[in-house]
Amino acid sequence: MLNRLIILLFGLYAVSSVDAAQIPCWKLIWETGAVHGEDPELVYANGLKVTGARQYPLETVLFDLDIDSNVMASVAEADGLLVGEGFSPLLEHVVANGGVRIRAVDLWYEEVSFPDTIDGLAMKAYIDRNRGYLVKGNALELPFADNSQDYLWSHLLVNNLDDDSQRATEEMVRVLRPNGEGRVFGFRYDFGLQVFIRKLRNQGHEVRDLRKTIVLHNVEGTIEIPLVLLIIRKGVAQ
Ligand SMILES: C[S@@+](CC[C@H](N)C(=O)[O-])C[C@H]1O[C@@H](n2cnc3c(N)ncnc32)[C@H](O)[C@@H]1O
Numbered sequence: 001m002l003n004r005l006i007i008l009l010f011g012l013y014a015v016s017s018v019d020a021a022q023i024p025c026w027k028l029i030w031e032t033g034a035v036h037g038e039d040p041e042l043v044y045a046n047g048l049k050v051t052g053a054r055q056y057p058l059e060t061v062l063f064d065l066d067i068d069s070n071v072m073a074s075v076a077e078a079d080g081l082l083v084g085e086g087f088s089p090l091l092e093h094v095v096a097n098g099g100v101r102i103r104a105v106d107l108w109y110e111e112v113s114f115p116d117t118i119d120g121l122a123m124k125a126y127i128d129r130n131r132g133y134l135v136k137g138n139a140l141e142l143p144f145a146d147n148s149q150d151y152l153w154s155h156l157l158v159n160n161l162d163d164d165s166q167r168a169t170e171e172m173v174r175v176l177r178p179n180g181e182g183r184v185f186g187f188r189y190d191f192g193l194q195v196f197i198r199k200l201r202n203q204g205h206e207v208r209d210l211r212k213t214i215v216l217h218n219v220e221g222t223i224e225i226p227l228v229l230l231i232i233r234k235g236v237a238q
Helices: 002-009 025-032 059-063 069-073 090-095 118-133 164-174 191-201
Strands: 082-083 100-104 134-136 149-155 176-187 205-219 221-233
Touching: 059 090, 059 205, 082 090, 082 164, 082 205, 090 100, 090 118, 100 118, 118 134, 149 164, 164 191, 164 205, 191 205, 191 221
Parallel strands: 082 100, 082 149, 100 134, 149 176
Antiparallel strands: 176 221, 205 221
């Protein structure tokens, strides 16, 4: 039951045997029934899950990523990425704080067709407002050079990637500059994560793990889900 709720509330997900480049992900989501809150199907387009249905409030995103006013003040004059940004309010908040060298990355940013629903219209409006900051791309193969970013934030992407969550995180570390900082939220705290943290530390990166609890409300009540934020400072000898 918990797993079903997590899947629903994290905003699922289109999958199909068709080519994702040809069919807008939102069309796929619509057709699988995921947006109706029915049992979503785990389907893959080009081997990727495509998600995007839920918008989290800015305060929640800032809390989960442990971003206070000092951290936010560091975005001006810095190159940064938001990975799996969806249509979150974080991008516009960063820009409003002077972080104009920010880019947000997601799978669906160049889609031209969205369903006539509240979420579909919000996604389209988001693209229209922020076009200059958006990059269509895959977290597993970020279209950015090694050592090119001062900071990188990712909110509730890795929980969607299953076995690829560590690979995506290593990809994020690749694009960070030495001494750059990544904040990646959404890991389950388990043995695999502990081993992964040790691996990152052995590679010379500083890693802090902070446990957070996200609270979700639905008609059946409130559930609390413990998830982990990793704050990774890239080693200088990379
Ligand atoms: C649950 S949403 C979170 C969106 C946003 N970060 C927020 O907190 O509101 C997950 C987002 O990750 C995107 N996503 C999923 N897999 C991805 C991948 N491999 N590369 C880039 N983005 C991906 C989805 O399209 C979706 O917009």
